[in-house]
Amino acid sequence: xxxxxxxxxxxxxxxxxxxxxxxxxxxxxxxxxxxxxxxxxxxxxxxxxxxxxxxxxxxxxxxxxxxxxxxxxxxxxxxxxxxxxxxxxxxxxxxxxxxxxxxxxxxxxxxxxxxxxxxxxxxxxxxxxxxxxxxxxxxxxxxxxxxxxxxx
Amino acid sequence: xxxxxxxxxxxxxxxxxxxxxxxxxxxxxxxxxxxxxxxxxxxxxxxxxxxxxxxxxxxxxxxxxxxxxxxxxxxxxxxxxxxxxxxxxxxxxxxxxxxxxxxxxxxxxxxxxxxxxxxxxxxxxxxxxxxxxxxxxxxxxxxxxxxxxxxxxxxxxxxxxxxxxxxxxxxxxxxxxxxxxxxxxxxxxxxxxxxxxxxxxxxxxxxxxxxxxxxxxxxxxxxxxxxxxxxxxxxxxxxxxxxxxxxxxxxxxxxxxx
Numbered sequence: 001x002x003x004x005x006x007x008x009x010x011x012x013x014x015x016x017x018x019x020x021x022x023x024x025x026x027x028x029x030x031x032x033x034x035x036x037x038x039x040x041x042x043x044x045x046x047x048x049x050x051x052x053x054x055x056x057x058x059x060x061x062x063x064x065x066x067x068x069x070x071x072x073x074x075x076x077x078x079x080x081x082x083x084x085x086x087x088x089x090x091x092x093x094x095x096x097x098x099x100x101x102x103x104x105x106x107x108x109x110x111x112x113x114x115x116x117x118x119x120x121x122x123x124x125x126x127x128x129x130x131x132x133x134x135x136x137x138x139x140x141x142x143x144x145x146x147x148x149x150x151x152x
Numbered sequence: 153x154x155x156x157x158x159x160x161x162x163x164x165x166x167x168x169x170x171x172x173x174x175x176x177x178x179x180x181x182x183x184x185x186x187x188x189x190x191x192x193x194x195x196x197x198x199x200x201x202x203x204x205x206x207x208x209x210x211x212x213x214x215x216x217x218x219x220x221x222x223x224x225x226x227x228x229x230x231x232x233x234x235x236x237x238x239x240x241x242x243x244x245x246x247x248x249x250x251x252x253x254x255x256x257x258x259x260x261x262x263x264x265x266x267x268x269x270x271x272x273x274x275x276x277x278x279x280x281x282x283x284x285x286x287x288x289x290x291x292x293x294x295x296x297x298x299x300x301x302x303x304x305x306x307x308x309x310x311x312x313x314x315x316x317x318x319x320x321x322x323x324x325x326x327x328x329x330x331x332x333x334x335x336x337x338x339x340x341x342x343x344x345x346x347x348x349x350x351x352x353x354x355x356x357x358x359x360x361x362x363x364x365x366x367x368x369x370x371x372x373x374x375x376x377x378x379x380x381x382x383x384x385x386x387x388x389x390x391x392x393x394x395x396x397x398x399x400x401x402x403x404x405x406x407x408x409x410x
Contacts, residue, residue: 020357024366077324094324 029117029131036125036151039067044083044101046072052131054117055083058151061102061142067149069119069129070103076110090114104137113137116147193397195405202406207281211274216393218267223386225260233312235378237371240314264306271302283407291399294392301389308381311374322377323369330360 031048033056039045045056054069061068074081079094089106090099097108104113118133127149135141142148160166161173175181185191201207232251233243248254275295278284284292311322330336334345337358345352356367365372400406 016362019362019365021365021372024372026366078327079320079324094320 029129029133031129032122033069033127033129036067036121036127036149039127041065041151044085046083048129049080052129053080054129054131056119056127056129057101059101061148065151067119067127067151068103068147069117069131071115071117071131071134073115074110075105075112075114076108081114116142118146119149120146121149195401198405199408201408207408208406209273209277211270211277215267215270215274218263218270219389219393221263222260222267225256225263226382226386228256229260230382235312235374237314237374240312240374244313244315264309268302268306271299275299281407285407288399288403288407291396291403294396294399298389298392298396301385301392305381305385305389308377308385311369311377312381314374319369322373326360326363326369326373329363330355330358332359335359 029052031052033039033048039056039058041058043056043058045058048054048056049072053072055072056067056069058065058067060066072080074092074094074097076092076095076097079092081090081092081097081099083090088101090101090103091097092099092108092110095109097105097110099105099110099114102113103116105111113136116135116137118130118135120128122128133146135144135147171187172180172183175184182196185194185196229247232247234240244257247257251257278292278295307322307325311318331339333339334341335353335358336342337353337355337360342353342358343351355361361367363373363376364370365376
């Protein structure tokens with residue numbers, strides 16, 4: 001009886017482990033977005049939204065001008081929000097979540113702000129974005145200098 | 153002609169397949185039904201009220217027939233569908249023209265919708281006729297498990313056309329899985345499963361990840377949902393249907409007024 005139970009338990013554990021693949025095929029999230037000059041102050045750039053699911057925004061946060069990249073994934077259930085230039089807000093078409101230009105949620109079912117991804121300036125003044133590194137405001141990670149670029 | 157039929161009936165080949173010839177009286181009828189693999193799912197005799205449409209609405213039987221239609225149409229569709237990101241949508245569209253019966257995909261989908269409706273009506277009928285009362289409580293529980301399997305079959309099948317509707321429905325549905333208590337990365341209690349300082353439940357090792365096979369709804373998710381939809385869930389549902397019917401027989405047939 002003990003042997004049977006032990007065998008069954010081992011089989012269950014083995015099956016559960018089997019469902020986690022050892023390797024997945026995923027492209028690196030790092031890409032060059034272009035020179036700093038292509039992102040003027042105030043711009044919400046969506047040229048990489050289709051391929052990489054990010055907006056590159058030259059806005060303001062904590063009183064200082066910042067360049068940051070927000071993931072265009074609604075923090076409610078994963079739909080793609082829409083930038084509305086007239087109202088200066090991101091609105092999610094699925095369930096109506098609303099986010100300010102800096103990504104902070106202000107209405108709807110979204111429980112937390114949009115996520116930032118790593119952004120840095122290369123040696124030749126190009127913006128490099130890495131969508132594999134994610135920063136959550138609610139964990140205080142937006143203070144991490146890897147999550148924004150200060151335009152000089 | 154009758155002589156030929158007699159000759160066939162008395163041949164060794166016929167007798168080895170059919171142990172009893174076609175019934176001519178009640179005793180033979182019982183013998184034929186009881187010794188036949190397919191027929192003995194029925195009892196030898198049933199109460200008259202069971203056949204009244206106003207009593208059962210025939211919903212249990214209709215659901216079972218729809219399930220069998222789904223299996224047959226589903227298997228046929230599998231000859232023309234490849235569950236890969238590159239081929240799924242194209243194969244689905246091509247079905248209309250490539251398959252000799254172009255409406256087979258529609259039939260599969262309509263039968264699925266009808267099955268869900270009939271399952272709900274069956275559940276409603278069982279409740280109204282009090283057929284969940286002792287000794288049939290366990291069968292009601294088996295029925296609820298079957299309901300969950302039906303809904304999961306619908307959910308997994310929904311992804312397979314790989315169109316926009318499918319992708320976003322599964323994105324939203326699987327994102328709900330990450331809010332599960334304990335085993336969801338964004339759910340309450342996910343920090344409790346920490347072993348030696350290492351977080352066991354992260355966004356790449358939670359219930360949502362197991363469902364999708366990766367972090368996003370992509371090729372891995374499509375393949376997993378295909379296997380679940382075509383093999384795992386139908387096997388589980390088939391097993392539970394067998395238990396469900398067994399329990400009806402052992403509890404004395406379809407319930408009736410006392």
